[in-house]
Amino acid sequence: MSDSWPRRRLLAILRGTNEPLDAQELARITGQHVTTVRFHLDVLTRESLVRQFQQPPRGRGRPRIGYSAVQRSVGxxxxxxxxxxxxxxxxxxxxxxxxxxxxxxxxxxxxxxxxxxxxxxxxxxxxxxxxxxxxxxxxxxxxxxxxxxxxxxxxxxxxxxxxxxxxxxxxxxxxxxxxxxxxxxxxxxxxxxxxxxxxxxxxxxxxxxxxxxCDSIQETVTVPVAGVAEMLTAPSARVAPQLRNADPHLAKQSAQQW
Missing domain, CATH: 3.30.1380.20 (Trafficking protein particle complex subunit 3)
Structure with a gap:
């Protein structure tokens, strides 16, 4: 859209309305000549910032072309x-x-x-x-x-x-x-x-x-020290839980396990 104030203004107007507006309506709102408005609308259309819609004519004549801003959102x-x-x-x-x-x-x-x-x-x-x-x-x-x-x-x-x-x-x-x-x-x-x-x-x-x-399984052992048996305890390693064998329903599952 470059640094065009007229085009930014047209885009802001179109984003603020619920229905498409044609070039003549936009020219009346902005005070610009309708030919100038159409030029800027063509640029905005090529840049996919506005979309054209065919509207019924006012009275006799050809259908009008209305313009609506493309709404962008972040999902x-x-x-x-x-x-x-x-x-x-x-x-x-x-x-x-x-x-x-x-x-x-x-x-x-x-x-x-x-x-x-x-x-x-x-x-x-x-x-x-x-x-x-x-x-x-x-x-x-x-x-x-x-x-x-x-x-x-x-x-x-x-x-x-x-x-x-x-x-x-x-x-x-x-x-x-x-x-x-x-x-x-x-x-x-x-x-x-x-x-x-x-x-x-x-x-x-x-x-x-x-x-x-089992966080603290203890074993009791007898150790002779100077002819006297003393009871000592030795903490064993933590016992980790074991997963079951793979289910047959997951035969095709990813090798990566979470």
Whole structure:
């Protein structure tokens, strides 16, 4: 549009009206000659800043050409793209930052009066929220048992961005679900996994009961010291929870595990 005050003024007028205006109406508003107005409107049209519409004639004559400003908006996809690009080059750090952000988001979204104390609670809360956010979740009853559940996410709102920034997008979504359970009575009880693109248009969320943790298993040993047996304790290593074998429904899942 260059540095043209007349064109900026025409564009501002068109953005402030709900209906298309023709060149004569704009000439009357601006005080410019109608030929000059048409020249500026042609430039704005070529730059895709305004759009032309055919309008009925006033009385007899040819149809009029009306003009309306092209409204531009910034959507969720655009904002997510900008943020994803600013998380740095290290995929691991990008993933960690995304999970932390998603967890904070999920904590804010969680209903304070709904405690998550079992896998059944976790399934219901996850299905409800992901449905509200547009993921079109589907239950996979064949994979559900008392220890684990798989939820099929068939409509990710950021699917195209996830194809190029999966560590960010899927990390946020994993953290989002984790945040739902990050409350008294549930912290550490449910483990969340996100399996992106197990099929071209399908991702899968995994909810699993965490294995019991033993933070301080002690062993009693007898050691002779100067003829006297003293009892010593030696702390053993922390026992890490083990994930179950891969479910057959995820035979095609991504090798990347979240």
């Amino acid at each position: 969720y996809q655009d904002v997510a793209q900008v943020l994803a690009d600013q998380l740095g080059p290290d995929p691991r750090r990008r993933s960690e930052a995304a999970i932390a952000a998603g967890r904070a988001w999920g904590t804010r979204l969680a209903a304070s009066d709904h405690r998550v104390e079992s896998l059944e609670d976790a399934k219901e809360v996850t299905m409800t929220l992901m449905s509200e956010l547009g993921f079109a979740p589907e239950r996979d009853p064949a994979s559900w048992d008392e220890d684990r559940a798989l939820i099929r996410l068939t409509a990710c709102p950021l699917r195209e961005l996830a194809r190029t920034h999966s560590e960010v997008v899927c990390g946020v979504h994993r953290g989002l679900i984790e945040g739902l359970f990050d409350r008294p009575g549930a912290r550490g009880a449910i483990e969340v996994g996100m399996h992106p693109f197990v099929e071209p248009e399908l991702c899968v969320a995994r909810l699993e009961m965490a294995a019991p943790r």
